[in-house]
Amino acid sequence: MSDVRTSAPGTPVAPPRRKVTLTVDGTETVAREGDTILSVCRSLGIDVPTLCYGDTLEPANACRLCMVEVEGARVLVPSCSREVEPDMNVTTDSARTRHARRMVLELLGSSVDLSTTPRVEAWMAEFGADPTRFGADVATVAQPAKVDNNLYVRDYAKCILCYQCVDACGEQFQNTFAISVAGRGFDARIAVEFDAALPDSACVYCGNCIAVCPTGALMPSTEFDMRADGTWDVSRQSETTTVCPYCGVGCNLTLHVQDNRIVKVTSPNDHSITSGNLCVKGRFGFTHVQ
Numbered sequence: 001m002s003d004v005r006t007s008a009p010g011t012p013v014a015p016p017r018r019k020v021t022l023t024v025d026g027t028e029t030v031a032r033e034g035d036t037i038l039s040v041c042r043s044l045g046i047d048v049p050t051l052c053y054g055d056t057l058e059p060a061n062a063c064r065l066c067m068v069e070v071e072g073a074r075v076l077v078p079s080c081s082r083e084v085e086p087d088m089n090v091t092t093d094s095a096r097t098r099h100a101r102r103m104v105l106e107l108l109g110s111s112v113d114l115s116t117t118p119r120v121e122a123w124m125a126e127f128g129a130d131p132t133r134f135g136a137d138v139a140t141v142a143q144p145a146k147v148d149n150n151l152y153v154r155d156y157a158k159c160i161l162c163y164q165c166v167d168a169c170g171e172q173f174q175n176t177f178a179i180s181v182a183g184r185g186f187d188a189r190i191a192v193e194f195d196a197a198l199p200d201s202a203c204v205y206c207g208n209c210i211a212v213c214p215t216g217a218l219m220p221s222t223e224f225d226m227r228a229d230g231t232w233d234v235s236r237q238s239e240t241t242t243v244c245p246y247c248g249v250g251c252n253l254t255l256h257v258q259d260n261r262i263v264k265v266t267s268p269n270d271h272s273i274t275s276g277n278l279c280v281k282g283r284f285g286f287t288h289v290q
Contacts, residue, residue: 037064052160108131113161116227117214117215147224176204206280208278211283226258254266254267265284
């Protein structure tokens, strides 16, 4: 299958990508030039764990949880960014990859709060990770959640420095550049300019940083408050996709409804208009409905 893109007359068309034959976990498969190992694994139904990877952002290579073995390579490689090559032989589940993932999970689990990170408990069990073996002294210094606006909460005790929020706020999505990484080494942290309160920053409250955060370090106020009250229950929620009513752009909204009330709004990552992004009205302007 070629990957020829259609375009308006007179516009250059990207050439088709060549096919690449490789082996993944003993199975020979065909991919296209430019595909990543992770995308090929997912097409084969192979579950490679990821934290910092988002399918609408360029890979940050930050969490190192998706590392796999490539025959002939000296070190493990990040499957989220490593492109396939002809005759490549990939092993996703070996003693070496399991040890690496166990160490990553233990180091993260011992230093930050992963309680709202999806699937992390299952990964801990699968790879035999025990964060408690490092002791309590390595934990991130306790820091209260930053509640300085009515729309979303910043709980950096859960932040793994995956940089997805920085990328979403920056040139890849919003081009607001309200947040970035401040400090170095163990002092590195996500912050707005001069560590100011969010209302005093350049933030436009689009919430696109929330959409890409994998750990719940950034969370809508409605969800944060319901979790604090013990009323947040995903099993009781339904999702309905509709069109945003505020303007004529045509953004798709996914309404998360619990007990007949909208509790959160997201947008499908595969939507051709939004790619998971929304503005402040689309993501947070739903209270008038109820």
